[in-house]
Amino acid sequence: MTNDTTQAAGGPSPSRRSLIGWGGAGLALGAAAAGGAVAMTRTGNDVDPAGAETGAAVAFHGAHQAGIATPVQDRLHFASFDVKTDDRAEFVQMLKDWTAAARRMTAGHAVGEGAYGGLAEAPPDDTGEALGLKPSRLTLTIGFGPSLFEKYGEKFGLTGQRPEALVDLPPFPGDNLEKTRSDGDLCIQACADDPQVAVHAIRNLARIGFGKVAVRWSQLGFGKTSSTTPDAQTPRNLMGFKDGTRNIAGTEPDRLKKFVWVGEGEGPAWMTGGSYLVARRIRMNIETWDRTSLQEQEDVFGRDKGEGAPVGKAKERDEPFLKAMKPDAHVRLAHPDSNDGVTLLRRGYSFTDGTDGLGRLEAGLFFLAYQRDVRKGFIPVQRSLARSDALNEYIQHVSSAVFAVPPGVLDKDDWWGRALFSKEA
Numbered sequence: 066m067t068n069d070t071t072q073a074a075g076g077p078s079p080s081r082r083s084l085i086g087w088g089g090a091g092l093a094l095g096a097a098a099a100g101g102a103v104a105m106t107r108t109g110n111d112v113d114p115a116g117a118e119t120g121a122a123v124a125f126h127g128a129h130q131a132g133i134a135t136p137v138q139d140r141l142h143f144a145s146f147d148v149k150t151d152d153r154a155e156f157v158q159m160l161k162d163w164t165a166a167a168r169r170m171t172a173g174h175a176v177g178e179g180a181y182g183g184l185a186e187a188p189p190d191d192t193g194e195a196l197g198l199k200p201s202r203l204t205l206t207i208g209f210g211p212s213l214f215e216k217y218g219e220k221f222g223l224t225g226q227r228p229e230a231l232v233d234l235p236p237f238p239g240d241n242l243e244k245t246r247s248d249g250d251l252c253i254q255a256c257a258d259d260p261q262v263a264v265h266a267i268r269n270l271a272r273i274g275f276g277k278v279a280v281r282w283s284q285l286g287f288g289k290t291s292s293t294t295p296d297a298q299t300p301r302n303l304m305g306f307k308d309g310t311r312n313i314a315g316t317e318p319d320r321l322k323k324f325v326w327v328g329e330g331e332g333p334a335w336m337t338g339g340s341y342l343v344a345r346r347i348r349m350n351i352e353t354w355d356r357t358s359l360q361e362q363e364d365v366f367g368r369d370k371g372e373g374a375p376v377g378k379a380k381e382r383d384e385p386f387l388k389a390m391k392p393d394a395h396v397r398l399a400h401p402d403s404n405d406g407v408t409l410l411r412r413g414y415s416f417t418d419g420t421d422g423l424g425r426l427e428a429g430l431f432f433l434a435y436q437r438d439v440r441k442g443f444i445p446v447q448r449s450l451a452r453s454d455a456l457n458e459y460i461q462h463v464s465s466a467v468f469a470v471p472p473g474v475l476d477k478d479d480w481w482g483r484a485l486f487s488k489e490a
Contacts (some may be wrong), residue, residue, distance in 0.1 A: 070424060079109070084304075089221075090222070102315075120199035120200065120201055120202070120258070121199075121200065121202055122171060122172050122173055122200035122202070122203075123135055123171060123200070123202050123203065123204050124235070125167065125168050125171045125172065125474065126473065126475060126476055126477075126479075127473040127474075127475075128338055128472060128473050128475070129326065129338055129339075129340075129472055129473045130204075130206045130207070130339075130470060130471070130472065130473045130474075131141070131171070131204040131205075131206065131473070132204035132205065132206035132254055132256050132412075133206065133317035133325065133340060133410065133412070133435050133470070134293055134313075134321055134325070134410070135204050135256075135292070135293065135315060136202075136292075136293055136294045136297075136315060137256070137289045137291065137292050137293055137412055138201070138202050138203075138204070138256040138257050138258050138289070139257075139258045139287065139288070139289060140256065140257055140258065140259065140260040140262075140263050140285075140286065140287055140289055140414075141250065141254070141255065141256055141263060141284070141285065141286030141287070141289075141414040141431065141433075142255045142263040142264050142266070142267045142283065142284075142285055142286075143253070143254050143255070143279050143283060143284045143286065143344065143431065143433075144252065144253050144267045144270075144271065144282075144283040144284075145210075145248070145249030145251075145252045145280070145281045145282050145283070145344075145466055146249055146250060146251050146252065146271075146274065146278040146279065146280055146281055147249060147250050147251070147278065147281045148213065148217060148251070148277070148278055149252045149276065149277060149278055149279050150276065150277045150278075151217075151220050153220060153221045153222060153486075154340070155277055156217075156221060157482075157486050159273065159274050159278065160480055160481050160482045161272065161472070161480045161487070162273050162480045163207070163270055163481060164474060164479075164480035165480075166269060166270060166273055167205040167270070167481075168474075168477075169268070170195075170205070170266050170269065171200060171203045171204065171205060172200060173198075173199060173200035173203075173482065175190070175193075175196065176190050176191040176193070176269050176273075177190025177191060178190045178191075179191045179193075179196075180192065180193030180196055184287065184351050191269065192265065192268055192269055192272065194261055194264075194265050195261060195262050195265040198259055198262055199259070199262075200257075201257040201258040201259035201262040202257060202258050203252070203255065203256070203257040203262050203263065203266060204254075204255070204256050204257070205253060205255055205266055205270075206253070206254040206256075206342075206470060207251065207252070207253055207254075207353060207470070207471070207481045207482070207483070208251060208252045208254070208342050208468025208470040209231075209250070209251050209468060209469050209470075209471070209473075209485070210231075210248060210249050210250050210251060210252065210277070210365055210466065210467065210468050211227065211231050211232070211233055211248075211467065212248060212249070212468075213250040213251060214226065214227035214231070214248050215227075216250070217250070221486070222486070223485065223486075225333075225459065226333050226335065226485060227330060227333075228332035228333055228336050228469055229264055229486060230248045230327075230331075230332055230341055230439055230440060231341065231467065231468075231469045232439055232440055232444075232467070232471075233467070234343070234439070234443075234465055235444065237447055237448065237451040237462065238451045238452060239451055239457055239461060239462065240451075240461075240462050240465070241462070241463055242462065242463060242464055242465050243463055243464050245281075245282060245466055246282040246346065246463070246464040247282075247464045247465050247466055248281070248466050249281045249282070249463075249466055249468075250278070250281075250305055250409060251278070251468070252342070252344070252466065252468050253266075253267060253270055253271075254433070255267050255441075256412070260285070260287070260328075264285075264317040265318060266336055267272045267283065281329065282350050282418060282464070284346060284431050285416060285418075286413075286414025286415060286416050286431045287414060287415055287416070288301075288303075288414065288415040289309060289412070289413070290302045290308040290309060290411075290414060290415055290430055291308055291309025291312045291411040291412060291414040292309055292312060292488070292490050293312060293313065293314055293315040293410070293412070294314065294315065294316075294425075295312075295314045296425055299307075299373060299381060302413075302415060302430055303349055303351060303415050303428055303429065303430070304349065304351070304362070304366075304459070305355055305370060306362075306368060306370060306373070307368070307373035307381060308411075308413070309411050309413075310368075310373060310382060311400075311401075311408075311412040312410065312411050312455060313325065313408060313409075320408070321410070323408075323437075324408045324409070324410065324436060324442075325340050325410050325435050325436060325437055326338055326339070326340060326435055326437065327339050327340060327341075327437055327438075328437070331437070331438070333485075334485070334486040335471060335482075335484035336437045336469060336471060336472075337472065338472030338473070339437065339469065339470050339471045339472045340410075340435045340436065340437065340470045341435065341436050341437070341439045341442070341467065341469060341470065342433065342434070342435055342465075342467065342468045342469075342470050343432070343433075343434045343436070343439060343443045343465075343466075343467050344431070344433055344465070344466045344467075345431075345432040345440075345462050345464065345465050345466075346416075346429065346431055346432075346462070346463050346465075347429045347430045347431070347432055347460050347461070347462050347463070347465035348427070348428075348429045348460065348461045348462075348463045349428055349429040349430065349459060349460050350425075350458075350459050350460065350461070351425075351426060351428055351437050351459075352425050352426070353458075353459060353484070354459045357459075360370070363376075364390075364394065364455070365391075365394065365395060365455045365458075365459070366394065366395050366396055366456070367385070367387075367390035367391065367394030367395060367396035367397050368381075368396055375389075375390070376389045376390045377389045377392075377398060380459070383398075385400065386402065387400055391455065392453075393453050393454060393455040395450070395454055395455065395456045398449050398450055398453065398454050399446060399449075399450060399454075402447050403449070404445060404449060405445075407441065407442055407445060407446055409434040409435070409436050409442055409443060409446070410434065410435040410436065411432070411433065411434050412433040412434070412435070413430050413431060413433050413434075414430070414431045414433070415428070415429070416428065416429060416430070416431050429460065430460075434453075439467055471484065471485060
């Protein structure tokens with residue numbers, strides 16, 4: 066990323082700004098980005114014409130947050146945070162500082178004055194590992210968890226602002242959730258085509274939030290397992306099967322409106338135009354899977370492994386005949402026709418995190434799904450899958466979280482969560 070050190074008109078001098086630190090100068094530094102991401106605004110269905118071009122910048126401003134309907138990038142760094150301050154003003158300022166930093170990083174600029182050139186006696190505003198790298202289609206997406214409203218509702222003036230759709234996910238059969246790797250007061254999803262760009266973004270937001278928030282857990286991901294660009298080749302998961310064939314495309318505004326975006330009057334006003342995110346870390350027993358016959362693998366999914374065609378069909382995108390599949394086939398149980406039309410927008414990633422200490426790879430799918438209402442989306446679908454999906458023999462859900470994802474940042478004066486905190490901000 067370039068080291069853009071343009072000073073905002075009327076802002077503090079470079080030496081003073083370095084002494085203050087990034088966290089105390091977010092608004093002034095946000096104005097300095099006027100020649101970068103501020104000039105890029107998404108319109109319509111959230112898809113930038115250059116959105117699938119590796120190395121390009123994705124516009125930060127828009128009616129919806131980038132990173133949902135945006136063409137899926139190759140890499141992920143997802144982080145869940147716990148709030149560590151009781152001071153509402155301090156937390157709101159952090160959200161403003163985060164927004165200013167996100168605006169610059171998604172445009173390919175360094176945070177604040179950058180990693181060098183400031184006062185030698187003060188820490189630099191940027192950690193520096195993304196210097197010289199392209200924006201790599203970096204998107205940063207924020208969400209607020211149920212616990213933020215439970216623990217800080219009164220302190221932060223959020224009483225009565227928790228959406229009814231932001232429910233705690235119920236336990237599902239077969240879950241083996243790790244408490245320390247689940248939930249969180251808020252989250253940041255960083256997606257990019259360069260892993261270093263994604264990690265740099267989360268690292269710098271965590272640094273800016275030091276003392277106000279702390280990372281609860283995080284997850285790196287690679288090899289996108291679903292796509293929002295149906296004209297591109299459907300990616301494969303670690304089981305070797307194409308994943309997300311029927312995913313909602315970013316170029317389908319009618320389906321996005323129906324299944325993803327929260328409509329006016331569907332909850333508190335601050336969520337209009339937003340969405341709900343479910344994140345699940347799904348461990349795959351890949352050693353067992355790798356010793357399973359090809360026929361059984363295809364029966365488990367209900368698609369052939371080569372083309373990805375549903376049972377009895379020739380092409381991947383041929384309309385599946387569900388009754389031709391095994392009753393417990395994954396595709397049959399997950400298909401909208403088996404779930405009263407329920408459709409999720411998926412943005413999952415594969416992961417490998419070393420070994421489990423027993424000689425097996427710690428690997429699987431980090432499942433990310435956006436929807437208009439969790440109660441009508443993920444919960445009924447997962448109940449069906451958890452009850453009888455043949456795939457359950459080879460997977461286990463080990464972490465879980467749900468977040469309310471507010472609408473997009475509209476312009477340079479807007480910031481993440483502004484509508485939620487607007488009553489007293």
